[in-house]
Amino acid sequence: MLNLHPLLGKSGGGSRTICKTPMLYRHALRGRNAVATWESFMTAGFDTAGKGKSALLAAAYRSIKAEVYSLTEDQVIGVFHDFAKFFDTIDIEILINKAIEADFPC
Secondary structure, three states, X not given: OOOOOOEEEOOOOOEEEOOXXXXXXXXXXXXXXXXXXXXXXXXXXXXXXXXXXXXXXHHHHHHHHHHHHHHOOOOOOOOOOOHHHHHHHOOHHHXXXXXXXXXXXX
16 A cells, blocks of 8 residues: 655654655646635735746746845845744644635545
């Protein structure tokens, strides 16, 4: 039997559950449009990620805005996410409750 959610070791000890087979997960979801439908309703005007959107264009627009703001002597800030820390500190119970609140399809 194929295990889609194996445990991965962490450098500080312990383990985390992350799918090591994203292709199988994507193929399983291709047959269902529930997630895509849900995402289309949850997208806001400020979202630069999602179906039909370009991460490259979003990064280019952010860079242009940063250049313009710095030339006009406004302050510019960058926020970076540490996804390794995110997966190490996620509370599964909160995640499941928030998914239920957002009507995320099962």
